[in-house]
Amino acid sequence: MANVPAELKYTREHEWAKVEGDRARIGITAFAQEQLGDVVFVELPKVGAKVTALKTFGVVESVKAVSDLFAPVSGEVVEVNAELPKKPELVNTDPYGQGWMLVIKMTSPKDVDGLMSAADYEKLTAGGGH
Amino acid sequence: MTDTTASTPLKRTPLRDVHVKAGAKMVPFGGWDMPVQYTGIIEEHRAVRRAVGLFDISHMGEFEVRGPDALAAIQRLCTNDARTLEIGQVQYAALCYPEGGIVDDLTVYRLADDHYMLVVNASNIDKDWGWVTSHSTGRAEWKNVSDETALLAVQGPKAEALVARLADREVTGIAYYHFGRGAVAGVPAIISRTGYTGEDGFELYVAAGGAERLWAALIEAGRADGIQPIGLGARDTLRLEMKYALYGNDIDQTTNPLEAGLGWVVKPAKGEFIGREAIEALRARGTARKLVGFEMVERAVPRHGYRLMGGGAPVGVVTSGSFGPSVERSIGIGYVPSALAAAGSELAVEIRGAAHAARVVKTPFYPSHTKKA
Numbered sequence: 001m002a003n004v005p006a007e008l009k010y011t012r013e014h015e016w017a018k019v020e021g022d023r024a025r026i027g028i029t030a031f032a033q034e035q036l037g038d039v040v041f042v043e044l045p046k047v048g049a050k051v052t053a054l055k056t057f058g059v060v061e062s063v064k065a066v067s068d069l070f071a072p073v074s075g076e077v078v079e080v081n082a083e084l085p086k087k088p089e090l091v092n093t094d095p096y097g098q099g100w101m102l103v104i105k106m107t108s109p110k111d112v113d114g115l116m117s118a119a120d121y122e123k124l125t126a127g128g129g130h
Numbered sequence: 131m132t133d134t135t136a137s138t139p140l141k142r143t144p145l146r147d148v149h150v151k152a153g154a155k156m157v158p159f160g161g162w163d164m165p166v167q168y169t170g171i172i173e174e175h176r177a178v179r180r181a182v183g184l185f186d187i188s189h190m191g192e193f194e195v196r197g198p199d200a201l202a203a204i205q206r207l208c209t210n211d212a213r214t215l216e217i218g219q220v221q222y223a224a225l226c227y228p229e230g231g232i233v234d235d236l237t238v239y240r241l242a243d244d245h246y247m248l249v250v251n252a253s254n255i256d257k258d259w260g261w262v263t264s265h266s267t268g269r270a271e272w273k274n275v276s277d278e279t280a281l282l283a284v285q286g287p288k289a290e291a292l293v294a295r296l297a298d299r300e301v302t303g304i305a306y307y308h309f310g311r312g313a314v315a316g317v318p319a320i321i322s323r324t325g326y327t328g329e330d331g332f333e334l335y336v337a338a339g340g341a342e343r344l345w346a347a348l349i350e351a352g353r354a355d356g357i358q359p360i361g362l363g364a365r366d367t368l369r370l371e372m373k374y375a376l377y378g379n380d381i382d383q384t385t386n387p388l389e390a391g392l393g394w395v396v397k398p399a400k401g402e403f404i405g406r407e408a409i410e411a412l413r414a415r416g417t418a419r420k421l422v423g424f425e426m427v428e429r430a431v432p433r434h435g436y437r438l439m440g441g442g443a444p445v446g447v448v449t450s451g452s453f454g455p456s457v458e459r460s461i462g463i464g465y466v467p468s469a470l471a472a473a474g475s476e477l478a479v480e481i482r483g484a485a486h487a488a489r490v491v492k493t494p495f496y497p498s499h500t501k502k503a
Contacts, residue, residue, distance in 0.1 A: 037155075037363070038172040040453035041429040041460070043482075059482065061431045063171040063453055064363055085429070 002031035002125060005096055009072065009112055010121035011054070016096065017072040019112050024073050027100040028060065028091060031125045036062040039091040042084045044101055049077045051104060053111050058101070060091065071104070073111035079103035143188035144280050144341040152359060159362055160253030160378075162189040167361040174364035175455040178327055179496075182286035183360035184348050187333070188341060191255035191276040196245040199268030204238060204246055207262055209387060209409070211400040215240040220307045220324055223395050224387050225261060226405030230412060231383040232390070234258050235375060237324065239309060247320075247335075249281075251377045265404060280341035284348060285331035285368075287499065288355040293332050296351055297321065301332070306501040315347030326365065328372035328498045364455075371454045373423050373463055373493035379434055380421060380449040380463060389417040389465065419446065420471040423493035425461050426479065429453070430486045432462035437480040438488075440470050448479060456496045462488070 008016040014032035017024040033039065041061040051057040051071040058069040081100050083090060091099040106112075116124070140163035150156065154165035165186065167174060177183050195203060204212045210223035217240050225233035234254045239247040250258045255276055263272050284293055294301050299312035301321055309322035317340035322333045336344055349357060366376070373391075375381045381390045386409060388396070398410050426432060432451030437444050451462030466477065473492045478485035 037167060038170050038453075041431055043430070061453075063367060063455070064166070066431070066433065088429070 002029065002034055003096070004029070004031075004118045004122045004125075006118045008096070008118060009115035010118065011070055011072050011115060012124065013068075013070040014125075015070055015072050017112070017115060019109075022106050022109055023078065024075070024104050024106055024112070025100050026072055026102050026104060027095055028069065029121070029125075030095050033092045033095045033099070036060065036065065036067060038063045039088045042088050042091065042101065044080050044084065045077050047077050047080055051075065051077060051102075053114070069101070072115055073104055073106050074108060075104040075106040077102050078105045141189070143186055144338045145186045145188065145345055148342060148345060149186065149359070154359070154361060157362070160189065160251070162252055164189060165359070165361040167363045168359045171361070171363035171367060172455045174358055174360045175367050177356060177358040178286045178329055178360060178364065178368055179456050180286070181356040181358075182284060182288040182292055182331070182352055183327075183358055183364070184345065184352070185283040185285065185360045185365060186280075186341075186345070187283055187365075188280040188338070189252035190281050191250040191252060191258065191274070192279045192281075192335070193248045193250065193259065193262060194241070194245065194273045194275055195248070195262075195266070195270050196242075197269040197271045198244055199270045200244050200246055202268055203262075203266040203270040204248075205400060206267070206403055207265060208236075208238060209396040209403060209405065210238070211397040212238055212240070212246070213400060217242060218308055218310060220309060220322060222307075224392055225258065226387065226403075226409065227383060228404055228408060230386040230405050230408035232377070232381045232385060232387060233261050233383070235377055235381060235392070239320070239322070253378060278338050280336050280338045282334045282336070282341065282344060282348070283325055283327075283331065284334065285325045285327040285329045285360075287330060288352070288357075289329070289331035292348065292352050292355055292357070293321065293334075296347060304332075315344050315351075317344045319344070323501060325500070326374055327368040328374075328494060328496060328500060329368075330499055330501045367452050367455055370450055370452055370461065370463070371456055371494060371496040372498060373495065375421070376450060385421075385465075386412055386417070388412050389419050390421045417468060419465045420468050421449070421463055422466055422471050422490045423461065423463050423495055424477055424488045424490050425457075425459055425495070427487040427489070429460055430479075430481050431460045432464075432479045432481065432488070438464050438466055439478040439480060439485055440466065440476070445470060445477070451479075454495055461495050463493075466490070
């Protein structure tokens, strides 16, 4: 069973968001990185870019596959994890910590209400994929 | 490779339940339920380069042919010259259509005087069986032994010593692309010094009933060497770093052996074979395109089917691509016009609508450590 921290919010597409005031730090879940396998490249927007809730904001490439990344909330990118270009494997080893991707300044903090709780996300992934 | 037979149940190797029990992630491949990875592709890849890995490749197909005209049948079907094969020797070859396209690539084993074994790709077993049996003439008796044959590959710098410890015969004297017969962990085997990784090692052909015993014995005896079971994911990255062609990705019915860099297994001097005329016409004309290896300037990963660009215009297509765990960069192979095939040629790969810089490099991407003949 993949780790699902209780204090985070989740999307059906397996991103997490950590809400800090009007900002949300985002990344992909432990379940997502397990399904992807070894991450070798992460393509992210630049600081200042606008992202839209439930639209793609980048891609993550594992050895075997390419997957789109979906923004949990709308807003402006204010921070990008500068370690990921050099160490994309952080997404595997520490998905909720050093493997974070963006900090978004939210246009509408109400977006958070549309996200899943840890309990609901845990139910979603309980099948374990494969 | 996509599975095109999703409506029919997936075939299972004799070791399928062993893989599931070991926690492998299973995927459909060419109609088979196969392990794509156990712990992780990069870790498995490195285990093979550094120590030793164990692969279940029992999905591969094996045909035997025997009789006074067995050699003549092989000579007519295959591009290479099997006349030079000694008993105990293996040869890489292609089966071609009359137009020069590739039916399959394969290895040919000379088992005895008038007795050979052809080893073909899993996804092509039915097609190849139809092809060889319908184009064989004379006194040559064919037998498809794919279902009763299991195939385990033991690959890596520690493979030789491991197999030597379990075999009832010496194996260090078996030269590259040669085989001997003997029992490994008590299981009668064809012990073949071949592989698809660029490392030294063996491929062990055994009766399906002996596969589980042999697998368990190799895992147990290899524990101190750091042996790991290896899935198809790492099998693919290992072969890609060597630029070994994969049928269905890099070669198929629309590609010919010359442009694929397989001219060395086409031997027109041996006499008539299916595809000879077309291939010789191509050779005389010169091939318009070539299969080259390229590396990405950044980490963005090229994938099968992506467009290759040269000077801003589309020039070809990526046939295989991945991050190469041993070369630690993104690499690919693909067809480009012959004028762009030299090492150093600048290319770009179109990835999600944007051109990403790449350059043609010498291959293999990673130095081969196969046993020298």
